[in-house]
Amino acid sequence: MTVYFMCFFLFLVGLYGIVTRRNLIKIVISFTIMEFSVFLFFALIGYVENGVAPILTKNLPENPVFVDPLPQAMVLTAIVIGLATSAMLLAIAIRIYKKYGTFDIREINNLRG
Amino acid sequence: MEVLLSVILGFMIIGAIYALHANDLLSAVIAQGIVGYGLVICFLHLRAPDLAIVQIVVETITLIIMVAVVLDSSRKELKTPAGWKGTVNIILGLMFIGFMIYFFDMATASLELFGEHSMRMSQTYVEEGAQRTGAANLVTGVLWDFRAYDTLGEATILFTAALGVLTVLRLKGKK
Numbered sequence: 001m002t003v004y005f006m007c008f009f010l011f012l013v014g015l016y017g018i019v020t021r022r023n024l025i026k027i028v029i030s031f032t033i034m035e036f037s038v039f040l041f042f043a044l045i046g047y048v049e050n051g052v053a054p055i056l057t058k059n060l061p062e063n064p065v066f067v068d069p070l071p072q073a074m075v076l077t078a079i080v081i082g083l084a085t086s087a088m089l090l091a092i093a094i095r096i097y098k099k100y101g102t103f104d105i106r107e108i109n110n111l112r113g
Numbered sequence: 114m115e116v117l118l119s120v121i122l123g124f125m126i127i128g129a130i131y132a133l134h135a136n137d138l139l140s141a142v143i144a145q146g147i148v149g150y151g152l153v154i155c156f157l158h159l160r161a162p163d164l165a166i167v168q169i170v171v172e173t174i175t176l177i178i179m180v181a182v183v184l185d186s187s188r189k190e191l192k193t194p195a196g197w198k199g200t201v202n203i204i205l206g207l208m209f210i211g212f213m214i215y216f217f218d219m220a221t222a223s224l225e226l227f228g229e230h231s232m233r234m235s236q237t238y239v240e241e242g243a244q245r246t247g248a249a250n251l252v253t254g255v256l257w258d259f260r261a262y263d264t265l266g267e268a269t270i271l272f273t274a275a276l277g278v279l280t281v282l283r284l285k286g287k288k
Contacts, residue, residue, distance in 0.1 A: 001221070001226065001227060002119055003115055003119055003227050004224070004227065005221075006126065009126060010125060013133070015209070015210060016133070016206050021133060022199075025141070025142070025179070025182065025183060025186075026132075026133060026190075028179070029132050029141060029179075032145060032148075032149075032175065033145065039152065039164075040122075040156075043159045043161050044118075044227065045224070046161075046230060047159045048229075048230050049114070049228035049229065053162055054250070054251035054252055055162075055249060056243055056249045056251070067159070067230075068232050068234075068235050069235055069239065069252045069254075069255050070232075070238060072161050073256045073260060074263075076252065077263055077267045079164070079167050080171065080267055081267060081270050081271070083171045084271050084273075086175055087175075087274060087278055088274050088278055090178055090179065091277070091278040091282050093182060094185070094282065095281055097186055
């Protein structure tokens with residue numbers, strides 16, 4: 001249970017960063033931290049004590065206990081999508097920096113209109 | 114296993130907190146790398162080699178993009194104080210976090226203990242996956258056969274995001 005809570009704490013650190021930071025790059029960093037904690041939570045749920053990786057090889061033990069392959073497949077999809085979304089966020093950050101010359105979201109607010 | 118994972122997670126949390134409070138943006142990006150590569154080690158200990166491989170690649174690409182963005186800018190963390198709005202934000206954020214902890218407590222009550230997972234959903238995948246898909250790696254079997262539509266959707270999202278990045282970076286924009 002400690003592991004679940006620490007994983008959730010990592011999520012909360014990312015959430016705190018998104019709410020309180022004013023720098024666009026730091027917001028993107030907090031976003032990726034939240035993503036990572038969710039991936040880790042999925043992998044933690046699928047873990048079975050003394051399990052082996054879900055790959056069929058020649059020298060498996062008798063009656064092998066596999067860890068759950070389903071959450072791993074889901075996370076594999078989610079990791080790649082996470083890369084796509086953070087690349088998109090960073091591209092928008094570059095555009096904003098080129099237009100306003102700052103990463104500060106307050107400055108961008110002030111220049112509106 | 115639980116102790117080892119807790120130690121790695123502790124390092125990841127320290128890295129995450131440092132990334133949020135660093136003065137130089139470059140060191141914030143590098144500290145985010147601690148979180149990503151710590152995640153790789155966690156995946157290896159959780160018997161998920163496929164995830165570890167993909168995570169190494171993705172983390173490296175993200176770091177390269179972020180360093181490229183940061184080196185192009187002034188790299189300084191903002192010096193202007195946040196003012197009363199910032200204090201209100203911090204208080205609101207902490208209240209929100211307390212709210213989330215309440216729901217986390219409710220949700221984990223229904224979960225099984227760490228390491229005692231019962232495979233309700235994936236029993237069929239594990240037992241028949243090798244015969245029905247012909248893949249030695251069960252994760253690949255699930256990804257490319259049982260849930261191939263998910264993979265198709267993932268490819269669509271990846272393609273759309275690549276198009277989006279190209280469009281955003283190529284636009285001239287109003288001066």
